[in-house]
Amino acid sequence: MASLFEAAGLEDSAPRPLADRLRPKTLAEVAGQDHLLAHGAPLTRMVESGSLRSVIFWGPPGTGKTTVARLLASVSGYEFEQLSAITSGVQGLRETFERARKRRQDGIATVLFVDEIHRFNRAQQDAFLPVMEDGxxxxxxxxxENPSFELNGALLSRATVLRFHRLDESALETLLQRAETAQGARAPLTPDARAQLINMADGDGRALINLFEELMAAHDPAAGDLDIEGLADLVQRRAPLYDKSRDAHYDLISALHKSVRGSDPDAALYWLARMLTGGEDPLYIARRLVRMAVEDIALAEPHALSLAIAAKDAYDFLGSPEGELALAQVTVHLALAPKSNAVYTAYKAAMASARDSGSLPPPRHILNAPTRLMKEEGYGEGYAYDHNAPEGFSGQNYFPEGMARETYYRPTERGYESELAKRLARFQRLREGRAE
Incomplete structure (x- = not known):
């Protein structure tokens, strides 16, 4: 639908932010999304076919999702309608659908762009299904947000999910040059400060142009080019994209965990710092570090768990920011520790056997017999007290009667587990010798 400015022919003269004035006029001008818009890419093929299909654009802010939706409608001859799931309700949807039905009767197709579509509840999302199906x-x-978690399966089955990438330095530099052309002046920055301005945008094209506009409005041309420190004093840095209740929360803890598992202390420290600067609860991180100690290190270095718990206690005792150093210390320690998931794997295998074997009782020789009846039933009969056996090892069977012996724990040759592997091998030799 046309705005009042557009209807009055005043759109070009109306006061508009620079970011809005610089919106691409064609799909070819969209920066940073070549995987969707280059020759042979999904959206290009869709336009060339002459028939648009329902899509979900998934990606961070300022990457061109709204702009691409407008341009797709324009180049395909569709009427463009826009809603925000934050401000629209069921009544707004009904009115929009009714306008689309009337256009369809006149032979005009409608693209309905819904921003923040994940904010609609399940019932509201279901309302789209019939009007998508009948065209x-x-x-x-x-x-x-990740559509797999936030959108109904029925809606996803009727749309194609396309991922928009965070804008890289090259794409942001392109946008900055366009802003300079529109402004008729270059950004008054040293090369290092220019790189810092691009870094401040954090992959968001809209944020970059807004920072540029803020810079140009506040800077005195007579002062010359600004260095990094001067730039920081003049403009407000954009906060890193991090919502500790949504995707970034899970993505960054996954990055931290995998960096520790991959024995890279530097990468692990970076992701730790990203989470802390983003406002993550340090105790949540501490709990995850404890999990890493038991899941990925375990008996390869038994002290890792104690150190992880000690780091949590140190944070509890010291608070922030001093206590965060304890988290950093244990992060480095865990990253450099020998790794083993042998206990984790053994536990899962034992759980599977426990589920599959049902309610098999323990063998009677290892059961206590506190009553005469239990003694008469054979409880405890034939039990070998290991401390009295040669080398402190009897080699008796402790699995249920009728169940074959299983091997769950297979230690690695890394760290302390190499010693445990030797013990297991020795016990196995003794067990086999006493079975002969």
């Missing part, structure tokens, strides 16, 4: 609308939904 009343072609839905273009935009979301910063």
């Amino acid at each position: 009343t609308i072609t839905l273009v939904g935009a979301t910063t």
Whole structure:
């Protein structure tokens, strides 16, 4: 739908932010999304076919989702309608669908762009299904959250999910040059400060242009080019993209965990710092470090668990920011520790056997016999007290009667587990010798 400015022919003269004035006029001008818009890419093929299909655009803010939706509608001859899931309700959807139905009767197709579509509840999302199926609308939904978790399966089955990438330095530099051309002046920055301005945008094209506009409005041209420190004093740094209740929370803890597992202390420290600067609860991180100690290190270095718990206690005792150093210390220690998931694997295998074997009782010779009846039933009969056996090892069977002996724990040759592997091998030799 046309705005009042557009209807009055005043759109070009209306006061608009620079980011809005610099919106691409064609799909070829969209920066940083070549995987979707280059020759042979999904959206290009869709346009060339002459028939748009419903899609979900998934990606961080400022990557061109709204712009691409508008341009797709324009180049395909569709009417463009836009809603925000934050401000629209069921009544708004009904009115939009009704307008689309009337257009369809006149032979005009409608692209309905829904920003923040993940904010709609399940019932609201279900309302799209019939109008998508009968062709009343072609839905273009935009979301910063993982559609697999936030959108109904029925809706996802009727749309193609396309991932928008965070803008890289090259794409942001392109946008900065366009802003300079529109402004008729270059950014008054040293090369290092220019790189820092791009870094401040954190992959968000809209944020970069807003920072540029803020810079140009506040800087005195007579002062010359700004260095990094001068730039930081003049403009507000954009906060890193991090919502500790959503995707970034899970993505960054996964990155921290895998960096520790991969024995890379530097990468692990980086992701730890990213989470802390993003406002993550340090005790949540401490709990995950304890999990890493038991899941990925375990008996390869038995002290790792004690150190992880000690780091949690140190944070509890010291608070922030001093206590965060304890988290950093144990992060480095865990990253450099020998790794083993042998206990983790053994536990899962034992759980599977326990589920499959049902309620098999323990063998009677290892059961206590506190009553005469139990003694008469054979409880405890034939039990060998290991401390009295040669080398302190009897080699008796402790698995249920009728169940073959299983091997769950297979220690690695890394760290302390190499010693445990030797003990197990010795016990196995003794067991086999006493069975002969």
